[in-house]
Amino acid sequence: MANTIATPNTAYNTHLQDLIEYPEKGILSKVILKDENCQYTLFCLAKGTEIEEHTSARNATVVGIEGAGKLTLNGEEIALNSGVFVFMPAQAPHALKADENLAFVLTLSEQSQVKKYVSPQTIELIKSTAPLLKKQGQEITKRMYEIMFENHPEVKEQFNMNDQKDGSQPARLANAIYSYATHIDDLEALKSMIEKVAHRHVQTHVQPEQYSMVGESLLQAMKDILGEVATDEVMAAWKEAYQLLAEVFIKREHQIYEQDA
Ligand code: HEM
Structure with a gap:
């Protein structure tokens, strides 16, 4: 798969800190791995970056790696920093602000499954x-x-x-x-x-x-x-x-x- 770091179906490990790179402004993202079901992406946000409220069609998790930010999920503010784990159901409105340089891994889970039947x-x-x-x-x-x-x-x-x-x-x-x-x-x-x-x-x-x-x-x-x-x-x-x-x-x-x- 182009532009991903690891290859699907092949064992892989890394130290996330080695992959972190902050841009001067905005967001730098690296797709660590993508297969038929999931996509694992490292996000590095420069201090002050904001992502406006939006929704995603897929369930997602966020795992904080380093830095500090505020994730607003369904209107509730969550402090995002090292070790914080958040599950975001599909369609839940969310927004983000990086108070400091902020790194986290976002996992987008399964694509919607093919319906197997009609009535x-x-x-x-x-x-x-x-x-x-x-x-x-x-x-x-x-x-x-x-x-x-x-x-x-x-x-x-x-x-x-x-x-x-x-x-x-x-x-x-x-x-x-x-x-x-x-x-x-x-x-x-x-x-x-x-x-x-x-x-x-x-x-x-x-x-x-x-x-x-x-x-x-x-x-x-x-x-x-x-x-x-x-x-x-x-x-x-x-x-x-x-x-x-x-x-x-x-x-x-x-x-x-x-x-x-
Ligand atoms: C359920 C929906 C669809 C069906 C049943 C369908 C069916 C087909 C069939 C039977 C062919 C001929 C294949 C062959 O024998 O060479 C074909 C070709 C093609 N389809 Fe679809 N298709 C669908 C959706 C789409 C969509 C969404 C697009 C997007 C634009 C698309 C674009 C094309 C193109 C560009 C070709 C090649 C035509 C050519 O050579 O001029 N199709 N499709």
């Missing part, structure tokens, strides 16, 4: 849309790319636009969505499709945060093309189902990016 009702609804997707899938995916490229023209750079013009990429996406609709309760059966797509996504530098853009465009396209058939219930089921598929891809692509780094 039986969702499965039934999704499967009921499979025949429509077989018939109108390509109309939907053509519309989906139209919406996405109109709202996010910069994303065109990642695509082969000839494959858009001749319809081959909309056809590939339509096939994938149809396979998913028919096998939503048996993701094992989709393994080879997921592998192929995930590798192509890594080649084309697809990022986790791009999944919401594709999801929104796809759901809008389903509504546009399917019309009245796309009831609120059907759309809610597809929203949930898309989220699951996106998580499966994001997790697999993360692994491939890590292997390739």
